[in-house]
């Protein structure tokens with residue numbers, strides 16, 4: 001692909017006033033999700049207003065980092081030039097155990113052995129791989145059994 | 150109790166531009182060709198048009214958004230000097246182009262204008278389709294793009310895997326739908342694949358794009374414009390061709406709270422309330438349809454529409470579409486013109502045009518024997534869904 005750089009480059013998350021708490025937590029090796037102080041609803045991605053009750057002051061609350069695998073796909077098409085060098089790559093959707101349909105994404109770049117063993121509903125847990133030092137720490141998920149081994 | 154305005158507004162004419170892939174000819178030339186053809190089909194002049202409606206947004210990332218180059222907005226026609234005085238216009242933000250049928254219908258019922266030009270223009274840019282560099286991820290993309298997830302094809306792939314798992318379906322079952330669409334396109338001069346056959350072996354060997362979606366499950370990007378003229382049924386009776394009547398029109402209004410990833414539940418449950426609204430307003434049901442034109446930007450969307458609209462039960466579309474049931478001579482002829490998969494990515498405009506051509510007996514070698522009602526569902530049941538029921542006769 002003519003528009004693909006040779007080296008792998010993730011888009012770098014740019015924290016903003018609403019998302020800052022999420023990235024502050026990952027820098028500490030913690031997963032924190034926006035939670036409503038009034039009704040307890042979790043929401044992700046973060047929003048200025050609670051979807052459940054309209055409260056205007058959701059705060060970040062640490063979560064367990066435990067999740068279940070909902071779905072996954074392996075991308076073969078160049079949808080993002082910075083990822084062309086990683087093709088094909090797997091990514092997955094996980095549902096955090098704290099709340100129904102509280103989803104996060106993860107990729108499995110450099111972890112192809114995991115992609116081949118995925119099963120619906122398998123237990124996953126957050127990990128915080130060391131990045132290249134540029135930008136915030138990006139949380140990823142891995143099978144919970146793998147981490148215990 | 151059906152809609153009090155059912156059948157009062159109609160599509161009076163259709164116009165196609167050429168349909169190409171990457172081309173040096175500006176998109177504006179395709180749009181003018183389609184508009185001129187649509188008004189000529191009615192026996193009108195372009196200066197008779199006094200209403201404009203489109204879903205204008207560029208369907209790929211990295212667009213220049215320059216009118217006449219890669220988008221055709223209302224502004225494009227407003228600045229064409231051959232146009233007459235425009236009394237009303239609207240640009241839909243959601244719902245794809247079927248939402249413009251809704252807008253035009255409402256304007257005509259309100260008496261805001263007399264003849265509305267409705268169009269959708271699509272453009273294929275140079276380079277890899279749907280691929281654009283991103284250095285920083287902002288807003289919601291902070292939580293998606295850093296994982297390499299930026300494209301609707303990936304979202305659809307994630308939902309499709311879930312469908313296959315939930316209902317014990319096989320991706321190989323999609324071949325029946327894809328091959329049916331290609332066979333229909335082979336009877337349609339306005340299809341990019343009019344002359345290109347497709348075999349089961351071709352489907353089985355198609356390369357993966359985002360598994361379980363293969364290349365042939367994705368629509369084919371084209372540069373083209375299709376336009377139609379809408380007016381009141383009363384006025385349409387005085388024009389050149391028989392009109393197709395709008396029996397109902399609606400758009401998806403369900404709300405989702407998890408913007409990072411849509412789900413199978415979103416697709417099927419969100420489609421149902423507005424599909425039900427269409428049936429109620431039209432006073433018709435799935436069994437009354439002579440054919441269905443169900444959006445297929447990604448082939449699984451057609452399965453979801455079949456289920457959301459009640460053409461078959463939940464989790465049954467993969468089986469329902471087998472054995473010739475969806476063929477031109479089947480129980481429910483489906484995407485009789487080739488769909489977006491084989492006509493080309495026209496964002497639902499091809500589906501609308503085909504409903505009109507079939508109901509007015511102008512579908513040529515793919516004409517159904519005696520069609521009287523056709524459902525068009527645009528977008529996906531979750532993402533920008535909209536739909537209309539067209540009938541041949543008042544009821």
Ligand SMILES: [Zn+2]
Pocket residue numbers: 036037038039040041050051052053054055
């Ligand atoms: Zn709340």
